[in-house]
Amino acid sequence: GEDVEQSLFLSVREGDSSVINCTYTDSSSTYLYWYKQEPGAGLQLLTYIFSNMDMKQDQRLTVLLNKKDKHLSLRIADTQTGDSAIYFCAEPLSGGSYIPTFGRGTSLIVHP
């Protein structure tokens, strides 16, 4: 987790877009993941992206991958108060593994 970096906090207004950024270290990672953790709950896999893709869209979620800069971002369109949670970026434990190792997490706070 120490090698995956994220900003710790993001505050947005309801209806705006949220962009959560992440940098990772292992250029051989086959997949990169975004997880969501609501207060008092376990983690939920939101989405993932293959390393051979630049972008993936899934309803309100858009993932962008810049392999050159090892930068991953998660955009949430039309952010709702129910999106308030901690969002973890994750890369596999080792290049060929599927077990995620997590960044520190970004706390997203959505104001009405």
Added chain:
Amino acid sequence: DTEVTQTPKHLVMGMTNKKSLKCEQHMGHRAMYWYKQKAKKPPELMFVYSYEKLSINESVPSRFSPECPNSSLLNLHLHALQPEDSALYLCASSQGGLAGTDTQYFGPGTRLTVL
């Protein structure tokens, strides 16, 4: 059923106690995991069981002892814990594929406090 259940939800124990955390899934998954999560930190992998065999032990102290009695159950036995072991303990399961997006499903966790 896509649920991973964990019991108890909360546990308070003394340093001399012996207790167990339990995790259960009925999704037919063959891989199960224990993670430890301290406040405001990411989850840290502790153990991985694959087909009921311990496949990964991330150098966890011996006061934590995992057990996988069958493919649906995963236990974490606790003995002589320290106050710094207080954390949220998360269980997860996945199909157990060797590659690809072997999605992990997480339980809600057990909040452990060691006095």
